[in-house]
Amino acid sequence: MQATYDTPLAVRAIGDINISAVSMGCMNISHAYSAPLPDTDAERVLLSALDAGMTMFDTATLYGFGSNETLMGKVMSKHRSKFMLASKCAMGGEDVNGDGKLVRVIDGSPANIKRQCELSLKRLKTDVIDLYYLHRWDKQVPIEDSTGALADLVREGKIRHIGLSEVSATTLRKAHTEAPIAALQTEYSLWTRNPEIAVLQACQELGTTFVAFSPVGRGFLGGMTGNATSYPASDIRSSMPRFLPDNYARNMVLLEQFKSMAQQLGHTPAQLALAWVLHQGQHIVAIPGSTQIKHVQDNAKAANIRLDAETLAQLDALINQTTVAGPRYTAQAESEVDTETYTA
DSSP: OOEEEOSGGGEEEETTEEEESBOEEOHHHHSSSSSOOOHHHHHHHHHHHHHTTOOEEEOOSTGGGGHHHHHHHHHHGGGGGGSEEEEEESEEEEOTTSSSOOEEEEOOOHHHHHHHHHHHHHHHTOSOEEEEEESSOOTTSOHHHHHHHHHHHHHTTSEEEEEEESOOHHHHHHHHHHSOOOEEEEEOBTTBOGGGTTHHHHHHHHTOEEEEESTTTTTGGGTOOOOGGGSOTTSGGGGOGGGSHHHHHHHHHHHHHHHHHHHHHTSOHHHHHHHHHHTTOTTEEEEOBOSOHHHHHHHHHGGGEEEOHHHHHHHHHHSSTTTSOSOSSOHHHHHTOOOOOOOO
């Protein structure tokens, strides 16, 4: 079992833009996990990612109901030429009851996509978004219609490339008939293998870059010690099946073995998890998130780790769709995505 440092894994491309193979997911700075970082701390984390060589930053209308994009505009607009800017539409916070409280809404209608893009451009303080994803496919709207709206934005010069998030290979192919899809983003890691069913192959065939979010298993593969009973209700892991006590106890057995492998190789667990993802194809990019500068710096180094065939085989056998306890989403969350699933 060996791991060495090399450079071929360090650079990938989305469309005509070269980026770092490990780039920056910005969600947990403002949304879904622990409390949002204060702006001063968030600025340090974001700039540390840029200093570490990360050259794509991934945000969304949904994150903090616009506050993450506002933060990105405040901190990163002055460095705009140094990175690829990715954001997302069709899912965001809306005052549906007229009481001033924002509720998460999925709306992939062409009108809403274009409305959200205009708002994102203002918050991000930019004239163009390099990569703009349909955050969720609104199943009430044909994917061709939502993709067509994104293609209009390309023609208008407001976005450069089109992306999709959490869709199946079939939906990707349908969308691709309407306009080229530069990137498809879905959860992918040792413990979430759904993209291996069909999406990774479809992306390769179509020239679509696959962007792996939560490549460290929502922190689990980084060596975490908490579980659902220790998270506040605002943390999305508090209701995720894999973090519930019974499943978590079974998964911790796998984690201890994984941490031992990382130690033998001289890497952090997160680095080993990221290196594994990147070894699954040259068309794959990983976007781990972090609120700690040291973790950001460590994550960036994972792009240059080379794993031998023996190590990859051992990792595959240890943590996979049959050894992990619990599905990745609740039934409600699963109903909102279009990705393929393994049958029991």
